[in-house]
Amino acid sequence: MTPFTTLHSTAVPLLRDNVDTDAIIPSREMKTTGRTGLADGLFAPWRYTDVAARVPDPAFPLNQPEAKGAQILLGGANFGCGSSREHAVWALAEYGIRCVIAESFAPIFRANCIRNDILPVTLDRAAVESLAWQSLDVDLTTQTVRCGNQTHTFTIEDEPRLMLLEGLDAIALTLKSLPEIDAWTAADRARRPWIYAGNPA
Amino acid sequence: MTISPKTLFEKIWYAHHVGQTAGGAHLIAIDRVFLHERTGAAALKSLAASGRPVRDPARVFAVMDHIVDTRIGRGDGTLMQGGSAFITETRAAAHEAGITLFDVNDPDQGITHVISPELGIVLPGATLVAPDSHTCTQGALGAFAWGIGSSEAEHAMATGVLRLDRPKTMRVTFTGTLAPGVTPKDMALHLLATHGAGGGAGHVVEFAGEAVSALDIEGRMTLCNMATEFSAMTAIIAPDEQTFAYLVGRRHAPAAFNDPYWATLTTDDGATFDYEIVIDAATIAPMVSWGTSPEHSMAITATVPQGPERAHAYIGLDAGQKLAGTPIDAAFIGSCTNARLSDLRRAADLLRGRHIAPTIRKALVVPGSSAVKRAAEAEGLDKVFTDAGFEWRASGCSLCFFAGGESFTEGARTISSTNRNFEGRQGPGIRTHIASPETVAASAIAGAIADPRDFAR
Numbered sequence: 001m002t003p004f005t006t007l008h009s010t011a012v013p014l015l016r017d018n019v020d021t022d023a024i025i026p027s028r029e030m031k032t033t034g035r036t037g038l039a040d041g042l043f044a045p046w047r048y049t050d051v052a053a054r055v056p057d058p059a060f061p062l063n064q065p066e067a068k069g070a071q072i073l074l075g076g077a078n079f080g081c082g083s084s085r086e087h088a089v090w091a092l093a094e095y096g097i098r099c100v101i102a103e104s105f106a107p108i109f110r111a112n113c114i115r116n117d118i119l120p121v122t123l124d125r126a127a128v129e130s131l132a133w134q135s136l137d138v139d140l141t142t143q144t145v146r147c148g149n150q151t152h153t154f155t156i157e158d159e160p161r162l163m164l165l166e167g168l169d170a171i172a173l174t175l176k177s178l179p180e181i182d183a184w185t186a187a188d189r190a191r192r193p194w195i196y197a198g199n200p201a
Numbered sequence: 202m203t204i205s206p207k208t209l210f211e212k213i214w215y216a217h218h219v220g221q222t223a224g225g226a227h228l229i230a231i232d233r234v235f236l237h238e239r240t241g242a243a244a245l246k247s248l249a250a251s252g253r254p255v256r257d258p259a260r261v262f263a264v265m266d267h268i269v270d271t272r273i274g275r276g277d278g279t280l281m282q283g284g285s286a287f288i289t290e291t292r293a294a295a296h297e298a299g300i301t302l303f304d305v306n307d308p309d310q311g312i313t314h315v316i317s318p319e320l321g322i323v324l325p326g327a328t329l330v331a332p333d334s335h336t337c338t339q340g341a342l343g344a345f346a347w348g349i350g351s352s353e354a355e356h357a358m359a360t361g362v363l364r365l366d367r368p369k370t371m372r373v374t375f376t377g378t379l380a381p382g383v384t385p386k387d388m389a390l391h392l393l394a395t396h397g398a399g400g401g402a403g404h405v406v407e408f409a410g411e412a413v414s415a416l417d418i419e420g421r422m423t424l425c426n427m428a429t430e431f432s433a434m435t436a437i438i439a440p441d442e443q444t445f446a447y448l449v450g451r452r453h454a455p456a457a458f459n460d461p462y463w464a465t466l467t468t469d470d471g472a473t474f475d476y477e478i479v480i481d482a483a484t485i486a487p488m489v490s491w492g493t494s495p496e497h498s499m500a501i502t503a504t505v506p507q508g509p510e511r512a513h514a515y516i517g518l519d520a521g522q523k524l525a526g527t528p529i530d531a532a533f534i535g536s537c538t539n540a541r542l543s544d545l546r547r548a549a550d551l552l553r554g555r556h557i558a559p560t561i562r563k564a565l566v567v568p569g570s571s572a573v574k575r576a577a578e579a580e581g582l583d584k585v586f587t588d589a590g591f592e593w594r595a596s597g598c599s600l601c602f603f604a605g606g607e608s609f610t611e612g613a614r615t616i617s618s619t620n621r622n623f624e625g626r627q628g629p630g631i632r633t634h635i636a637s638p639e640t641v642a643a644s645a646i647a648g649a650i651a652d653p654r655d656f657a658r
C-alpha cells in the first residue's frame with residue numbers, strides 16, 4: 001500500500017452527475033478475474049469514438065493534451081454510483097489517478113477508493129467547478145486543496161485518513177485484533193447458535 | 202436506569218460490535234459473506250495469494266449468476282468471450298477455500314439476492330455482505346445486509362469483521378394504501394424521482410409504514426433492491442410474522458423463531474433517525490424511467506420532464522413528450538429486482554391469451570432462481586410466456602447487464618423489469634426504460650410503452 005500525504009497535479013474535470021461504475025469501467029472491459037489490465041478500458045464508451053478500434057475522442061477531458069499525466073479527477077454529484085465493482089477504482093488507479101474531488105460519492109465507490117490508496121475529497125459544487133484544469137496541491141495532513149491563493153479544506157473521518165496517510169493494509173491491521181474477535185465470536189455462539197448452525201447438506 | 206430507544210439498525214449494529222479501532226472506526230462482526238463469479242474469484246484468489254485462509258468457510262457462500270449463460274441446456278460455456286474463465290476460476294477457488302458453492306446447474310442456483318432469502322441464508326438481525334451493490338435487497342428480511350468491494354470481501358472472509366464508520370440513518374415511511382395496479386417497483390421509482398439518485402447518500406434506510414407492512418416478502422425485496430440506486434448504504438425492513446413464516450423450513454434458517462430475541466428486532470417508539478421522509482402511497486402511479494439515471498423516472502401518465510441534455514440525447518426523447526405510446530423494440534423480465542415467482546405470476550396474468558406485438562424483436566423472461574423456474578413451470582407459467590412470444594430462460598442475471606456477450610440489437614429501445622437504466626447498461630447504445638413486470642408485459646403486448654392498468658383483467 002502506498003501512503004498518501006501530498007499530491008501536486010492538474011485537475012481534469014468530468015463534471016457530470018451520477019457517473020456510474022459501468023461508465024468508469026464497462027463490464028465488457030473486465031476481461032479477466034484479476035485486478036490488472038483495466039486502464040485501457042477506463043471510461044471506454046466516452047473516451048473512444050470507436051471502442052473496438054480504440055479511437056480516442058479528442059473532446060473527452062482525459063484525452064486533452066493538458067490532461068497528460070494528471071492524477072486528479074473532478075466529478076459531480078453521486079460519483080461512482082451503480083455496481084460495486086472495485087474494478088472501477090482499480091482502473092482509475094492503474095491509469096494513474098490518485099485523487100478524485102467530487103460534490104458527493106456513492107458509498108461503496110468511496111470505500112473502494114480508500115482501500116486502494118485513492119483519496120476521495122468532497123467539496124461543494126462551486127469549489128469543484130473552480131478547480132477545473134487548475135494545478136492543485138492536495139494535502140491530506142492538513143486536509144486542504146490549494147489552488148493558487150485559494151484554499152479549500154475538506155473533511156474525512158479519522159479511520160480512512162489514517163489508513164491513507166500510513167498506507168496501511170486493513171486486513172493485517174484487523175488481524176491484530178484476532179483475540180478480541182475470537183472472544184466475541186465465542187460469546188455470540190452461545191447467544192445466537194442459529195448463525196453457526198453450520199451448513200446442512 | 203432508562204434505556205434510550207433505538208432503531209432496528211442500531212440494535213443490529215450494537216449486537217455485532219466487537220470493538221473500536223485507533224482511528225475511531227468500529228469492528229462489526231459479519232455473519233455471512235456471499236460471492237458471485239463476477240467478482241468472487243478475484244477476492245478468493247487474492248486472499249489465497251496473500252496466504253490468508255477463510256476464517257469460517259461454513260458462513261461463506263458463492264453462486265454462479267452474473268456471467269453464466271441463461272439459454273436452456275447451458276454448461277460452462279458463455280456468449281461472453283473469455284467468460285467461462287470466471288466460472289471455472291470461481292469454482293476452483295471456492296473448492297480450494299472450502300466454501301459452499303451453488304454451481305451452474307445446481308438446483309439451488311440463482312441470482313445471489315434471490316437465493317439467499319430462498320435458502321434462509323440471510324436471517325433477521327444478521328449481518329451479511331456481498332461484493333454486489335444490490336445486497337441491499339436482503340434487508341427486506343430484517344438483516345443488515347450491504348454491498349461492498351472485493352477488498353472488503355477479502356477483509357470480511359479473512360477476519361470475520363469489517364472496519365466501519367457508523368452510517369447515518371433515514372426512515373422512509375409509506376403511509377396509506379397503494380392504488381390497484383401500483384407495485385413496490387413503482388414505490389422505489391417514485392422515491393428516486395422525488396428525492397434523487399443521491400437522496401439516501403450513505404444512509405441506512407428503514408422502510409416503514411402501512412404500505413410497507415402490507416407488502417409480501419417478495420415485494421419488500423423489490424423495494425429494498427433499489428436502495429443502492431438511492432445511493433444508500435442499504436435498506437432494512439423490520440421483520441414481522443410474515444417474515445418469520447417465510448423463513449421457517451428454509452434450509453439454512455432456524456427450525457422455529459421462538460427465541461424472544463426475534464421479537465426485539467423493531468425500531469423502538471421514540472427512536473430518532475438522522476432524516477425522515479414520508480410518502481403517501483396512494484399518490485403513487487405506475488412509474489417508468491425516461492432517462493439514464495433511475496432518478497429520471499416519471500408516472501406513466503405524465504410527460505417527459507426537462508433533464509440533463511446528455512440524458513435526452515442518449516434516450517432520444519424530448520421534454521414535454523408523452524412517454525406512453527413510445528414504440529419499443531425489446532422487453533426483458535428478470536433480475537434481482539423483479540424475477541421472483543410473484544413477479545412472474547403478475548406478468549403472466551396480463552399475458553395469458555395475448556401475444557406480444559410483431560415489432561418486438563426480442564422478449565425474454567429469465568427467472569430469478571432455478572427454484573423460481575421450477576415453481577413457475579409447475580404452474581404452467583412458462584407456457585403462458587412462450588405462447589405470448591417470450592423466450593423462457595434458465596436463471597441468472599442475463600441481460601440485466603451487458604457482460605460482453607449477448608445483447609439486444611444495437612440501439613434497441615428496451616423496457617425492462619431491472620434496476621438500472623445507465624448508458625450502455627444492457628449493451629452498447631441500448632436505451633433502457635425500467636418499470637414493473639406488469640408494465641413490461643403490457644408494453645410488450647402494445648409494442649409501445651403502455652399503462653398496465655389498461656390491460657388489467
Ligand code: SF4
Nearest residue numbers: 335536537598601602
Ligand atoms: S440481476 Fe442485475 S442487478 Fe441483480 S445482481 Fe444480477 S446484474 Fe446485478
